[in-house]
Amino acid sequence: MTGGLWPAELSTVTAETAPLVEYLKADLQRIVNAANAELEGIRRAGMADPIRQAEEARVINDARAFAVRRVESTVRHLRNARQEFRNGSRPVNGAEPAQDRHRAPTLDRGESRTEPISVPEQAQPAPAAKPKTPEPKWVRPTSPFDTDDTEVLDEIATVLKDFAKITDPAVEEPPAPPTPARHAKPSVDEAPPTPAPEPPAGSDSDREQLDRLLKFVARQESGLRWAIGNRDDGSTVLVTDLAHGWIPPGITLPAEVTLLVPERRTGNAKALLGQTTLSVSYAPGDALGWATDYEETDTSSQPRELPPVDDLGWALTEATHWRDGLPRMVHTLAKAGAAGTGVVDVELDVLRVHLEIARYHLMAQYPDVDPALLLNCLLLAATEGIATGDLIVANYHFAWFQMLSSPPPSRWAAGE
Template identity: 55%
Template sequence: MALFGRLSARQRLRNAARESLAIPAFSAPVDCSSWVLGGLWPAELATTTPETAPLADYLNADLQRIADSANEKLHVISRSELTGPARQAAETRVINVARAFAVLRVESTVRQLHKEALEFGTEYVSLASPPAAGPAAQAPADPSEAPRTVDAPGQAPETSAPQSRHRLPENGADPAPFTPGLPEPEAPEAPEVPEVAPAWEWPELFQPLIPEGGFEAELIIPAAPVVATAPETPVAEPSDRRLQRLLAFVARQEPGLRWAIGVFADGATRLITDIAHGWVPSGIELPAAVQLLEPGRRIGTVTEMLSGATESVSYRPGDRLGWASDFAATETSVTPRELPLVRDLGWQLSEATHWREGLPRMVNTLAKAGSAGTGVVDAEIDLLRVHLDTLRYQLLAQYPDADTALVLNCMLLAATEAIATGDTVSANYHYSWFRAMVAPPVGQWDLQS
């Protein structure tokens, strides 16, 4: 019985150890807030005031939202099958992208703070106002009324050597004040000294070499003959180099998105991103030589959207772009955003932003003011851009997933900001995409009818 009990106890311990090893070890939740948000809080909000408290709370909530999104992605990576360098590279990419979004969000808030200080600050004292002039010393009108110095009896008048006007006396005393109206004493003329011929002459062996025109004569150097050269012909940029330059130009502005660019048989160069079926967010300057996709629903990656291109280049977050100095300058333009003009754009934008959930009420007010052309205050435009940047950061934090309502609100905010600043082309582009996204998808029954 003792042996049987001992064996059964060992078996139970062995089974318990096997079960404990089968259970995964406890792991603390991943938190990258210190890497994403460390040292980013602006010094202007270190001490909050009643005026800056709402803006500080708004910034704190957005930064915490960016850090939480990065923590969720790191948690997914930790549960994935990635190991070694691949896992480390994925985690580094997530932290770097989140850090970039946080930096942009803080910069937007700092710009808003400085703008408010300029718009609503106290009046500055003018530095151009001349100082109050003191009472000027009045000179006697008649020189005879000037006070005269009376010599003491029995004292001979002292004679002093003539002094120059801008030199101090040799004894270190202060010079006598200049009295206007009195004639200055004339300095005695220096006696003429007769010229005396030198008693010696230069030996012939050591005669100084003096040019005929004197030492001030200019040295004339004959100009070198000008050789006519043929004008340099500009070297054509290779096609692959051109595509890489255009791709790097847009990818540097938003490195957290996937980009692709390609040349088609008709010579058109199309730029594509997959954040929302090919819509390019606001705040990104576009090269003048590219075309964008028309509004519409699409599926697939950026490479699949470029099907049919004869030559293409793609980028994904983390790829190397090279230095900006390695490429030539890129001309930007708003022309790539040109689309057929929406009829009654201002009225339709006002209706779309009226009481829409998730948008501030000021968006509808600025949309009406921008469409009517009554003018918008710069401070209101800056505040609108803060809301737009916040939505855009939330949208990029969810990338590659995207909430449809968030995408639509971001399009409306971009259209409102463009129409308030007078950029009708961009306003028409963003609203056209909004209208295409809210339209019901075309089904097979619609195609048959």
């Protein structure tokens, strides 16, 4: 289970992201190797089972947190580089911009033009035919992560194996042209068949579009059950059965989808969709295919938009004050985000580590999650949103917190 460790920005390798992805892959592998070596030493120390299990859990959590910080740092560097490129600044490595090879060279004003001297044409002998050399066959490189990492930290090892598949796509050979029949008689009377009109480029059928959107989110958290469907009003609803249809933080959403409003619901993912005209579902273990097999998906935070919570900043500050299971810094950052005083990047990174750890434990408990852990994860996600200025995300998670933290309505009518 990857636990959402690999970011969506690096799910498809491009020329821009290839160096960052290679560095990140190597760092994650070093984290796995170091943790496995420490775990091997703990197992050989002859500790009692409770002490050994506690030490192993500590090593795994520390390695997981270190890997999360490394991924966050890579994504932040990538976003900063893209922003600098949009602003027209110099490249990150300090190199001068490459000159346009197709642009005609300019002459200085004082430089005189030299007229070319005409040379009488001479008959040249025909060039000798070059011997044909056989084209080299492409050999698929062997991935350094083909061996199973059976120690622990399976989530990081799985990310590395999945990345090796992404960076090494299969090359399909072009089909050979059909060989015309030697003894076939040419048709004179019959007119050539009219080819069927091809659909416009980029158009998907409804089922193919739903499948594309579903796999886009399922790749980010493949350990959950997902469902997506079209309703009569034309909306496309996306749900997961983690907690009444709530979508956890860290999931990049397609711009076309709509999410459920906070409400207590029961049933599996398809039941949470409600009445639909067409639906597609995913369960852990289903094939996801390659991301490059589908066209690019536009993303947005708008699907998380809900009616605004009254006095969101004050309500979030009160909810995080002296709450069991939350670090003290969460309340401090919630108060700073509500006041708009700004948050230091280092503190924001620590907050994200706490959020990722809570989310990781939540996925580990799935499908039977601890209600207290779920509420703390909602508060951490809302605090990250308000600390970064993303009020849509903060409002979404806190609205779910308010609904789930309030007692369910009584089944007994008043006065009975």
